[in-house]
Structures are given as structure tokens and as C-alpha cells.
Amino acid sequence: MFKFLGYLFLMGYILIPASMAQNHVFVEAESFDNKGGWVIDQQSFAVMQSSYLMAHGMGEPVSDASTTVQFPKAGTYQMWVRTKDWAPYPKGPGQFQMSIDGKPLPTVYGASGNDEWKWYKGERITVKQLQVKLAIQDLTGFNGRCDAILFTESTDFTPPNTLDELTAFRKKQLKLSDQPMEAGHFDLVVVGGGIAGTTAAISGSRLGLKVALIQNRPVLGGNNSSEVRVHLMGDIDKNHYPKLGRIVRELDNGDPGNGNPNAKEYGDARKIAIVKAEKNISLFLNTHVYRLEKQQDIITAVIGRDIATNQEIRFTGSFFSDCTGDGTLGYLAGADFRMGRESQAETGESLASTKADDFTLGTSNLWASTPRDSVSTFPRLPWALQFSDEYHIDEPQSDWQWETGFGNYNTITQAEQIRDHNLRAIYGNWSYLKNNKAEKYAKHKLAWVAYIGGKRESRRILGDHILNQMDVQEGKFYKDGTVTATWTIDLHFPDKKNSQYFEGQEFFAGTKHIRVAPYTIPYRCLYSRNIQNLFMAGRNISTTHVAFGSTRVMRTCGMMGEVVGMAAYVAKKHNTTPRGVYQDYLSDLLVLVKDEPTPQP
Structure with a gap:
């Protein structure tokens, strides 16, 4: 029975990239049949009711994600892309473009200065063949992300953004049955x-x-x-x-x-x-x-x-x-x-807090660099956390101390923000080491950075x-x-020195x-x-x-x-x-x- 279910799941994976209702063609990014170098992130499903694709290249652009989209008829369609600028300081690094049949479209997504998930209006495209190859091209390698793409014949339709409306819209477009x-x-x-x-x-x-x-x-x-x-x-x-x-x-x-x-x-x-x-x-x-x-x-x-x-x-x-x-x-x-x-007062524990609060242990995104035979570079990153001679973390690999949370973030509803804060700390510190301690790190390169957060509490x-x-x-x-x-x-608890330099934004x-x-x-x-x-x-x-x-x-x-x-x-x-x-x-x-x-x- 379960082999049969697995076969159906596989068939769904092949057939689901786009679903059509009325004059809409809706494409879930995580359902692309070729993910390329992009990864699926589901950590915020409780908030978004969806997974999304992310370009986790540690600073090097990843290969394109692509899929074949079936259109109901030839014609002109308005494209919308649902994404966010995950590090808008002032504009973030997660830039990407869409391409149709191998031709990149001019709009660049992921650097709007807005860190909320929303729909962005793209180009109007002319569809002549009913099957179109759609691809997402990463431009930076720094965690650009895409939730969904919508094509609509309507010139005055704006896809919904509120969670309840968007969830209902997804379900309708994907033809998800009430009977799973x-x-x-x-x-x-x-x-x-x-x-x-x-x-x-x-x-x-x-x-x-x-x-x-x-x-x-x-x-x-x-x-x-x-x-x-x-x-x-x-x-x-x-x-x-x-x-x-x-x-x-x-x-x-x-x-x-x-x-x-x-x-x-x-x-x-x-x-x-x-x-x-x-x-x-x-x-x-x-x-x-x-x-x-x-x-x-x-x-x-x-x-x-x-x-x-x-x-x-x-x-x-x-x-x-x-x-x-x-x-x-x-x-x-x-x-x-x-x-x-x-x-x-509630528990009688000497180690308990004086007052009850929302403080929880944090989430870690660990990372490691490895020595190489040749010199490599890493860019300076204005959107990352900024380090200095006075304060930086001089190590080639992380340990458990790299941790964000501590009551500043909710580990469930703000899992994405916690992970992103960890990434800004990791990339910012690594940028400082590569550009200011070349004698020690010139021949080191980032080998791995976790994009899935390791939660504690x-x-x-x-x-x-x-x-x-x-x-x-x-x-x-x-x-x-x-x-x-x-x-x-x-x-x-937050490291005292880390709190001194990053009060309210601790990551150590x-x-x-x-x-x-x-x-x-x-x-x-x-x-x-x-x-x-x-x-x-x-x-x-x-x-x-x-x-x-x-x-x-x-x-x-x-x-x-x-x-x-x-x-x-x-x-x-x-x-x-x-x-x-x-x-x-x-x-x-x-x-x-x-x-x-x-x-x-």
C-alpha cells in the first residue's frame, strides 16, 4: 500500500508545479521539479502555511531552480512573485531574477528594503507555447528566497497577502482536497x-x-x-x-x-x-x-x-x-x-526567575570553515552584523555558543527571523576575519553553514x-x-561581552x-x-x-x-x-x- 502511496506522491511531484483556476496559473516554488542548488525551507510553516525555496550558497550563487509550467491557453499574463528582503539594512543580499524559456526577465527581487513576505509585481509576458520553462536565477548566494509565482490574465488582480486569504487561495489554486x-x-x-x-x-x-x-x-x-x-x-x-x-x-x-x-x-x-x-x-x-x-x-x-x-x-x-x-x-x-x-514563587526553585517571563533558550545555526591550498576572498557585507578590532569572534568554526533567542524572539513564530539573525552574525563575523585577519584566514573558506535552526527550547x-x-x-x-x-x-544566557556590543541582538x-x-x-x-x-x-x-x-x-x-x-x-x-x-x-x-x-x- 505504502509503495503505491509513494508512487502517487512521486506523480504529484511531477504534475503539481502549476495549478490552474479561472485565469490564474499558480506555481509553488518548493514544487519545482528541478531544485538546482536551491533548498526547501519549511521551518516557518506554522506561520506561513507553506514551505519555500532558498538559495543557500554561503556567498556563491547557486544553480538555477526550474520547472515546466502548463498554461491553459496562449496569451498575455501578468507575473507576480512572492518573496521578501530578509536583511533590509538598508537593502538585503537575497537577490534573484526569473527567466522564461532561458531568457532572464529584468526585475530583480529580494532587495526591496521590506522584510515582510509579500507579492511583488513583475513583467507581463506573452505566452505562445502552452508549456513554458520557468527558472529562478540566484544572483548572490546569500539566501534569496521565493515562496510562489503567479501568472494571471487579469490586469487588475492583486494576489492576497493576509494569511487566511492566502491560505485559501493556495488551497484553491493547488486544488488541495478536503479529503487527503x-x-x-x-x-x-x-x-x-x-x-x-x-x-x-x-x-x-x-x-x-x-x-x-x-x-x-x-x-x-x-x-x-x-x-x-x-x-x-x-x-x-x-x-x-x-x-x-x-x-x-x-x-x-x-x-x-x-x-x-x-x-x-x-x-x-x-x-x-x-x-x-x-x-x-x-x-x-x-x-x-x-x-x-x-x-x-x-x-x-x-x-x-x-x-x-x-x-x-x-x-x-x-x-x-x-x-x-x-x-x-x-x-x-x-x-x-x-x-x-x-x-x-510558583515552583519553589532557587534557580527559577524572580518573575515569570517568556525567556527561552535560543536556536543555533552552526558553521565551519576549512583550510584550503589557495587564497580566497569574501565580500564586505553592509547588511550583516558589523564587527571590529574591538569585538569579533576569532575562530574558524562555531560551537554551541552561537545562539539567538533569549526572550528577544519567539522560537516558534519567529524561527525565520532567528535563523536570519544567526546568518547575519555568521557572515558578518566571517567577512571581518577574511578582510582583517588575512594572515590567519586567507586560505580558509566557509565549508558549511546550517540553514536549518537547531532549537533548544x-x-x-x-x-x-x-x-x-x-x-x-x-x-x-x-x-x-x-x-x-x-x-x-x-x-x-547571553554572553556578557556579546550583550555589551549587541544589546538586544545577542547571538552568542x-x-x-x-x-x-x-x-x-x-x-x-x-x-x-x-x-x-x-x-x-x-x-x-x-x-x-x-x-x-x-x-x-x-x-x-x-x-x-x-x-x-x-x-x-x-x-x-x-x-x-x-x-x-x-x-x-x-x-x-x-x-x-x-x-x-x-x-x-
Whole structure:
């Protein structure tokens, strides 16, 4: 069945570049059948309800993206392009042109001085042949972006810009049905393919559950993938239940460090191969879950959209696990959650903020340069952050400290702005090093810059227990203690010197590691307190902001996923809820945690 669905998805990818309604021809940029050197960015789907194409060339123009557009009839059409100037200081670097049948059109997009997504009016073109080759030509290599292109015969039509109107317009032009394709019914639907989601899927599968693993990128591993390149932290060899963490070990690719320029060090292909070897897992990559169905407090189905083709698919399930990091599934379901810092008065934690606020740990875009045999240059960039002899960061490669957020930005609704601020910092600092420290960096060249942001903190879904500082530091052992955590209480804050020079625009972090003895995370932190069939694993589990500083590292999150897979099995076996597992069948769960389940025939 799923091979057939995959075939339909492929066919959609070929046939969807343009959809026609009335006198409009609408083209989604992410659906171009040849992406060239452009990349798909879906990180702002929650805000835009769409992906887009981006020219991430690190300062060198990327090859053209192109597609064939089918027009309903010959004639004259007005072209519109939806884009933005991502760094308008005063005008940004993301410039590009459109071309028709190999002929570039004169309008240059991406340098308007306006950082809002909007439609820009282009040329009127004459169509003689019904099939036209449309291409996007990058002019700079500095992250120009294109959401969609519209051709219309109307001389007085302006495409909509407001989110609701634009979303309805997209749906109509793309002929997206209110009845998405059906993926089938699953015992466990795991949304999010980071380390936690991947281990949850494998754990459930090996106990015989029929599992859907849904990931909105082309790779698994989340922050540990080659797209983000963060190494795995947290110990798995100090467990109260020593066999827990076995699946994490299978996925672990060693310690390549943060931002290693060699993508293979992060083991993308191996992670996917491990998942595909599980006969009970149906893997759906490039699928962003953005809405769901529920009956009262029970989730019945989730709907995902392919980030390239825009085809939609529906997954029904008995149990769901939110492993998105952002708590997306819980948010859509109406689960109780917190975002930001609690106050000392509320939690009794000495490390909590005096007053509750929206402060969250930030997002990193790591980068690396490598030595070369010859000298290379890098332009001076007036639109980037500006550095000086007095303040710059003298290093050939980033580490975790390159981080933006800290309450200045919302890590969910402003994910694009956070990433863009990181890029302005990276490119600005690199420009300074190349042009002012030639003796050290003349033969270095940027080898890799992450365009996918590596998030640390956003929503935390509340469970029947909210792990706090005292649980962590005092090593409290609850009867449902499962995952053993070992990482310090590691709460980042803006680096003082960075704040001195970039107050309110910090992009560099500091921390104070507060060491803890190994402690256990209660199972009650791994399911929602008000949505009956919702588990969670990863950085969005039920903790305070302070405790989250210790639980958020990926080996620890991976063990959470293993426990969720086991708990889903127990819940199905006894026809109960995640809470029912704790109340009535905890001993069954702990037997699995202790003995490590073996794959079922």
C-alpha cells in the first residue's frame, strides 16, 4: 500500500508545479521539479502555511531552480512573485531574477528594503507555447528566497497577502482536497523524527506495534542530523535500568563534535536504514503535520502535508507521540503547556526567575570553515552584523555558543527571523576575519553553514508530574522513575561581552553548568495530563524551565522515546490510556524497561 502511496506522491511531484483556476496559473516554488542548488525551507510553516525555496550558497550563487509550467491557453499574463528582503539594512543580499524559456526577465527581487513576505509585481509576458520553462536565477548566494509565482490574465488582480486569504487561495489554486490521502490506521503515530521520535518508533515497532514515523525533513535525527550537526550528550551507561538506551546506542554515530564540516559524521543514511529495517514502521519523510482531528480529549487523526509537493495525507491512530520538540501536536490538540520561565514563587526553585517571563533558550545555526591550498576572498557585507578590532569572534568554526533567542524572539513564530539573525552574525563575523585577519584566514573558506535552526527550547507539554529543580538536584526516585538523566542543569544566557556590543541582538551564549548526580525522570512526565492518548518524548516533556536545562540533551531524550514505545505497547495490550498504564499497569511497563524488549516476530 505504502509503495503505491509513494508512487502517487512521486506523480504529484511531477504534475503539481502549476495549478490552474479561472485565469490564474499558480506555481509553488518548493514544487519545482528541478531544485538546482536551491533548498526547501519549511521551518516557518506554522506561520506561513507553506514551505519555500532558498538559495543557500554561503556567498556563491547557486544553480538555477526550474520547472515546466502548463498554461491553459496562449496569451498575455501578468507575473507576480512572492518573496521578501530578509536583511533590509538598508537593502538585503537575497537577490534573484526569473527567466522564461532561458531568457532572464529584468526585475530583480529580494532587495526591496521590506522584510515582510509579500507579492511583488513583475513583467507581463506573452505566452505562445502552452508549456513554458520557468527558472529562478540566484544572483548572490546569500539566501534569496521565493515562496510562489503567479501568472494571471487579469490586469487588475492583486494576489492576497493576509494569511487566511492566502491560505485559501493556495488551497484553491493547488486544488488541495478536503479529503487527503489515507495512510491507514496505526497503533502509534509518532510525529517528529529526531532522536526521541526515532527511538519511540523503533521501540514500539519491536514490540509489535504498527507505527507511523512522520518527519518534516528529508533526514532523521533532528539536531543530530547533518542539517544541524549537534553531537549527542547525556550518559546512557549510568541507568537505574542498565538496558535502557540500547536503541540510542544503535543510532549513535560517535562524537563528531558540533558543526563538523563532514556531513557523513552524523550518520543520516544509517539512521534511515535502521528505521527502514523495521517491518512494523511506515516512514514518512518530508511530511509536516499541521492539523489534527479529535473527539473531546482524544486525538483521532493527524494530517500532514508534503513539504515539496503539497500533497496531504491523513493518519489515524490509537496513540500519538509528540516528538516535535516544539510541542506542535500537543498545541494543536489543546494540551496544557508552558513556554518560558516560571517564577520562584510558583515552583519553589532557587534557580527559577524572580518573575515569570517568556525567556527561552535560543536556536543555533552552526558553521565551519576549512583550510584550503589557495587564497580566497569574501565580500564586505553592509547588511550583516558589523564587527571590529574591538569585538569579533576569532575562530574558524562555531560551537554551541552561537545562539539567538533569549526572550528577544519567539522560537516558534519567529524561527525565520532567528535563523536570519544567526546568518547575519555568521557572515558578518566571517567577512571581518577574511578582510582583517588575512594572515590567519586567507586560505580558509566557509565549508558549511546550517540553514536549518537547531532549537533548544519552546513549548513544554504538561503531564501528571512536572519535573523540577528539587527532583533533579535531590535525586528523588519516584516509583515510576524510568529514564536516568545525567546532564548538568545547563541554562544558557547571553554572553556578557556579546550583550555589551549587541544589546538586544545577542547571538552568542554563556552558561553555568550546575552538576547533578544521576537521577530518574518519572514516566508521568511523558504523557499529557489532559489529552487522553498523547505521549511526548524529547525536549517538550513535562518539566519546569529549570529542570528542562538538564533533560533536554539527546541521549536522554532518546531514552524517553524508548520508554514511550514500551508504554504504548502496554496501553494497547490492556486497552487503557497512558495514564492508565501508570495507575494500573506500571509493573508491566517497568518489566519492559528493565529487561529491554526483544523484537517481535
